[in-house]
Amino acid sequence: MLETNKYDISDVFYKRYFEQNSLNRMAMEMLKFMWFKEGKFLNPMKRNEILKQYIEDEKKDFFENNKLNIPQIEFCITTKCTLKCKDCCALIPQLDKIKHSEMSFEMFKIQLDKILDAVDSIRHLVILGGEPLINPELPQMLEYAANQEKIFFTQLITNGTMLPSKNLLETINKYNNKIYVYMSNYSENPELESILKQDKIKDLLKEYSIKLQKPENWPWVEEYGLRKCAYDEDITKQKFLVCNRTKCNQVLNGRLDICSKATAGREMNLFEDDSIDILNSKNLRQDLIDFYQKEYMNACKYCVLTDIKVQPALQEK
Numbered sequence: 001m002l003e004t005n006k007y008d009i010s011d012v013f014y015k016r017y018f019e020q021n022s023l024n025r026m027a028m029e030m031l032k033f034m035w036f037k038e039g040k041f042l043n044p045m046k047r048n049e050i051l052k053q054y055i056e057d058e059k060k061d062f063f064e065n066n067k068l069n070i071p072q073i074e075f076c077i078t079t080k081c082t083l084k085c086k087d088c089c090a091l092i093p094q095l096d097k098i099k100h101s102e103m104s105f106e107m108f109k110i111q112l113d114k115i116l117d118a119v120d121s122i123r124h125l126v127i128l129g130g131e132p133l134i135n136p137e138l139p140q141m142l143e144y145a146a147n148q149e150k151i152f153f154t155q156l157i158t159n160g161t162m163l164p165s166k167n168l169l170e171t172i173n174k175y176n177n178k179i180y181v182y183m184s185n186y187s188e189n190p191e192l193e194s195i196l197k198q199d200k201i202k203d204l205l206k207e208y209s210i211k212l213q214k215p216e217n218w219p220w221v222e223e224y225g226l227r228k229c230a231y232d233e234d235i236t237k238q239k240f241l242v243c244n245r246t247k248c249n250q251v252l253n254g255r256l257d258i259c260s261k262a263t264a265g266r267e268m269n270l271f272e273d274d275s276i277d278i279l280n281s282k283n284l285r286q287d288l289i290d291f292y293q294k295e296y297m298n299a300c301k302y303c304v305l306t307d308i309k310v311q312p313a314l315q316e317k
Contacts, residue, residue: 009293012240012292012294012295013292013293015241017058017062017071017292018058018062020071020247021058021071021123022051022058023051024071024123025058025123026042026050026051028123028124031180031211032153035177035211038177061120067120067121068118068119068285068288068289069120069123070115070119070121070122070123071123071247072122072124072125072248072249073115073125073126073256074125074126074128074248074249074251074260075103075108075111075126075127075128075141075251075252076090076101076103076128076129076130076250076252076260076263077108077129077132077135077141078102078131078132079092079095079096079100079101079102079129079252080102080130081093081096081129081130081131082134082161082162082195083131083161083192085313085314085316086314086315086316087222087310087314089223089245089260090261090264091223091260091264091265092129092130093316094264095267099267099268101252101253101267102134105140105144107254108137108141109144111251111254111278111279112145114279114281114284115278116150116151117284118284118285118288119285119288121150121151121152123152124153125151125155126248127141127155127156128156129157131162133158133164138168139165139171142154142172142175143171143174145178146174146175146179147175153179154178154179154180155179155213156180156182158183158184158201159183159184159186159313160183160184160185160186160196160197160201161192161195161197163201169207169210172208172210176211180210180211180213181211182212182213182214183198183202183213183214185198185215185217185218185312186312188311188312189313191314192313198214219309219312220309220310220312220313221306221307221308221310222306222308222309222310223306224304224306225304226261226265226303226304227302230271231302236296236300236301237296239305240295240296240300243259243303243305245261250263252267254279255275255277255278256275256291257275257299261299262275262300262303263275265302266299270302271298271299271301271302272298274297274298276288276291
């Protein structure tokens with residue numbers, strides 16, 4: 001058993017673990033109440049007060065009860081996509097040209113089991129791609145995740161270009177208090193008009209009583225990918241503190257990265273790999289604690305952040 005009460009917790013750990021757990025806990029509990037009237041109503045006007053209490057709960061869990069709760073973790077179940085977005089923040093078009101990956105149900109189960117054995121809960125499990133509906137074993141993955149007591153909510157992210165199969169719809173419907181769908185809104189891009197099936201998808205989800213999140217306006221920024229020369233340490237640390245993707249920890253091919261761009265860079269061998277080896281770790285629980293302590297990952301040295309707004313889902317020519 002880990003003696004977590006002896007840890008010298010860094011400011012980064014406080015932000016990435018305690019604060020993010022509290023934010024995700026509040027978000028997931030609000031969804032549960034709004035959609036299924038489960039739990040209790042959380043007054044948005046008392047947001048700061050609630051988050052402060054949740055942080056204290058997380059600190060008690062970690063230091064006194066020796067619990068490790070994962071705020072959010074993503075499983076990339078395929079790098080294949082129906083789109084080739086020029087500004088894809090996961091660098092999927094570049095990655096798929098070099099090394100296409102598709103996760104089997106068996107590998108999904110092995111990796112998820114390894115993580116669940118090492119932690120006490122996952123507040124938010126995200127299934128994505130590429131386009132995850134391309135993977136024929138997606139329904140099995142969702143069913144398996146929904147049956148894990150340690151997982152609070154599972155989110156399926158789709159770009160709205162593929163109609164879900166009857167099998168997929170029936171699976172989500174069966175566990176609709178544990179699984180919901182998030183559909184990216186690319187309708188502002190006129191060149192995708194003939195490809196998008198968002199209205200049909202919404203009708204199908206409604207028919208099967210499946211909950212849907214669809215942002216009305218989700219801004220995109222220009223994506224410059226990973227550069228060849230590393231930033232210096234001070235700049236890297238500063239970028240890490242302001243980057244909103246440090247919470248999007250992603251699993252692909254047996255390893256856990258800080259985000260999807262880091263996953264792509266690792267798969268393309270663009271920097272020294274410092275991801276967590278889920279399959280071969282001798283102490284995954286400890287590795288995860290150390291992961292949340294890090295002030296940055298190797299991918300962050302090469303990541304170019306921008307705030308230049310662009311049209312969503314512009315396609316490569």
